[in-house]
Amino acid sequence: MKRILLLMLVVLLGISPMYAQGRKKGRKSRVEYTSEECIEAFVRRMNTNAKLFGMKNTSFTNAAGMAREGHYSTASDILRLLITATTYDKLMLYWGLEEFDIEVTGDNARTITVKSTYKGKKAKSLGDYYEIFGGKSGTWSGKSGGRHVASAVKSKVDERWLVGCVMNAGKDRFVAMRQLMDWLEAKRVDPNTPDVELDCVYAAATVLPLHSGMAYRDRDLVMVGKDPDGIKAPYSMTKMMTAIIALDYCKPDEIITIQQDDLQRGSGPKFYDGDKLTMEEALIALMLPSSNTLAKAISRHVGEKILHLRNETTPSTRRR
Numbered sequence: 001m002k003r004i005l006l007l008m009l010v011v012l013l014g015i016s017p018m019y020a021q022g023r024k025k026g027r028k029s030r031v032e033y034t035s036e037e038c039i040e041a042f043v044r045r046m047n048t049n050a051k052l053f054g055m056k057n058t059s060f061t062n063a064a065g066m067a068r069e070g071h072y073s074t075a076s077d078i079l080r081l082l083i084t085a086t087t088y089d090k091l092m093l094y095w096g097l098e099e100f101d102i103e104v105t106g107d108n109a110r111t112i113t114v115k116s117t118y119k120g121k122k123a124k125s126l127g128d129y130y131e132i133f134g135g136k137s138g139t140w141s142g143k144s145g146g147r148h149v150a151s152a153v154k155s156k157v158d159e160r161w162l163v164g165c166v167m168n169a170g171k172d173r174f175v176a177m178r179q180l181m182d183w184l185e186a187k188r189v190d191p192n193t194p195d196v197e198l199d200c201v202y203a204a205a206t207v208l209p210l211h212s213g214m215a216y217r218d219r220d221l222v223m224v225g226k227d228p229d230g231i232k233a234p235y236s237m238t239k240m241m242t243a244i245i246a247l248d249y250c251k252p253d254e255i256i257t258i259q260q261d262d263l264q265r266g267s268g269p270k271f272y273d274g275d276k277l278t279m280e281e282a283l284i285a286l287m288l289p290s291s292n293t294l295a296k297a298i299s300r301h302v303g304e305k306i307l308h309l310r311n312e313t314t315p316s317t318r319r320r
Helices: 002-013 018-026 037-054 075-085 091-094 120-125 173-189 237-251 279-287 292-313
Strands: 099-104 110-115 131-140 144-152 161-169 198-208 224-226 255-257 277-278
Touching: 037 237, 037 292, 075 131, 075 144, 075 161, 075 198, 075 224, 075 237, 091 131, 091 237, 091 279, 099 277, 099 279, 110 279, 120 131, 120 173, 131 237, 144 173, 144 198, 144 237, 161 173, 173 198, 173 224, 237 292, 255 279, 255 292, 277 279, 279 292
Parallel strands: none
Antiparallel strands: 099 110, 131 144, 144 161, 161 198, 198 224, 255 277
16 A cells, blocks of 8 residues: 555656655665766866856866867966965965875875975975975976966065966966066055066966955956966866865765775876775875876766755756
8 A cells, every 4th residue: 555655656756766765765865976977067066157257268087187179268267266265264274284194094094194296395486485385386298398386475565466367388387476576566556557577378377356256257357467268178177176176065974985086197196996085184285295086086086076066956857
């Protein structure tokens, strides 16, 4: 009799048998997703966020910043992304670290010391002139490659923060960033300051808005720059968006497990299939040594959460 009543409920209300069985047991049945589906969901979230942040000339295809067809942005768009990133206290805390010990558990339990690629000697040409609060660099070799950097620093004039993005810089991207920040400072003191020759192809900078970057979504933020809307692959600066989405969906102590398909070549420490670490540790390794493996692992892990959340709130999307 109970089975007949359940089937009648399914027919009358249009509830899927799978969902109805879940309700019978007091819960919904959990839908399984492939890694590809999870990563696709994460990338969709990246592009949705880009629109919300006012990034009008940006398209993401992956969480690590690999130079792939259809993955591009501009200095002015990355500037907006950087401004939004500075509103995340946790992210600013991670950026402030020069090194950190990550405790990896699993079959290959070990301690990994990760060091920032952004602070120290590499950023000396900027850090000796400005106090660096955060930022993300990006590099790609080959014909289409280049050196990028996005920075948030403290003004020498007052306590305001200056934010900027440099793309396709010369030999030292931090020298180009210092040139950009010096120009911005001079422009604030004297609006008639002439343009400065920058050692880069694209650049954009502004004084950090006093309010959330979201409030400035539709405004022209660029105070000084060089072809700020020129299209270029953003490389590892992409990881700022990856970190923002992870912080939106995950708790710091949430455990993330590395899978074989997550393992990537390139920047960051070596990881193995089955390694486990907290999301906080994963984000620190994502932002400091710029781990490509963790960028993919995070996109898969968070993408699955996004899909399950969507399935739980709108079960009708999977009725067939």
